[in-house]
Amino acid sequence: MRATIPPTSPLDRLGETASLPVGTAGHWHAYRPFPNLPGRNDRQGTLEVPLLVRALGLPRGGRILELGCGRGIALPVLHRLLHPTRLVGIDMDVRALTEARERASAAATPVELLHGDARCMPLADRSFDLVLDFGTCYHISYPELALREVARVLAPGGILVEETRISQLLSHPLRSFGRRIPWRRVSGLRRARWRVLWSAYVTTAELAFG
Numbered sequence: 441m442r443a444t445i446p447p448t449s450p451l452d453r454l455g456e457t458a459s460l461p462v463g464t465a466g467h468w469h470a471y472r473p474f475p476n477l478p479g480r481n482d483r484q485g486t487l488e489v490p491l492l493v494r495a496l497g498l499p500r501g502g503r504i505l506e507l508g509c510g511r512g513i514a515l516p517v518l519h520r521l522l523h524p525t526r527l528v529g530i531d532m533d534v535r536a537l538t539e540a541r542e543r544a545s546a547a548a549t550p551v552e553l554l555h556g557d558a559r560c561m562p563l564a565d566r567s568f569d570l571v572l573d574f575g576t577c578y579h580i581s582y583p584e585l586a587l588r589e590v591a592r593v594l595a596p597g598g599i600l601v602e603e604t605r606i607s608q609l610l611s612h613p614l615r616s617f618g619r620r621i622p623w624r625r626v627s628g629l630r631r632a633r634w635r636v637l638w639s640a641y642v643t644t645a646e647l648a649f650g
């Protein structure tokens with residue numbers, strides 16, 4: 441048996457007709473949260489984000505969006521290192537967003553925190569220069585929808601940074617096993633840099649990296 445997606449689903453918004461395997465409405469949002477590990481959070485803030493900014497040579501300034509920003513560990517670090525003109529984090533978890541708000545406030549980081557689905561974002565076309573995803577697309581259903589949304593909200597020459605499959609397997613071996621991003625089903629993004637743990641994709645309209 442298959443269930444039809446309700447009219448308000450992101451698939452409809454993206455102009456697709458499709459049906460989902462039965463699993464009910466809850467299936468659409470199925471997502472198993474990760475535990476809150478302070479050691480892992482510290483490592484992300486002090487080590488991983490600074491290293492990826494350097495390894496990929498990310499540009500300063502510009503409008504930055506983090507998909508699945510969760511508790512907002514990366515946001516103050518991105519603000520400090522990249523001096524964005526606009527910084528936005530989106531997540532489906534209200535409690536995580538509350539924590540992110542407190543963390544941003546403690547660090548005096550100006551950020552817009554949105555409660556929403558990465559697969560159907562309340563954000564204008566071509567409104568960001570850099571989108572970062574620290575693994576969210578690996579762990580949600582229909583990740584191609586989130587990536588199409590990323591391609592939509594990125595300005596020409598915009599960059600998507602994602603953690604690679606290697607990174608996912610190292611951090612969450614059991615949970616990531618067999619999971620892949622269906623890049624072939626996503627148009628508008630092309631891989632431009634690969635640095636083992638992180639990759640940068642650019643919008644195909646205009647390459648940001650030489």
Ligand SMILES: C[S@@+](CC[C@H](N)C(=O)[O-])C[C@H]1O[C@@H](n2cnc3c(N)ncnc32)[C@H](O)[C@@H]1O
Pocket residue numbers: 471474484507508509510511512513514530531532533536556557558559574575576579580
């Ligand atoms: C792998 S965690 C990453 C959290 C944080 N960015 C970090 O690096 O610690 C994935 C995050 O994505 C959020 N999430 C799951 N499904 C989502 C969706 N469809 N749209 C937006 N956020 C989602 C979860 O609530 C969680 O905070």
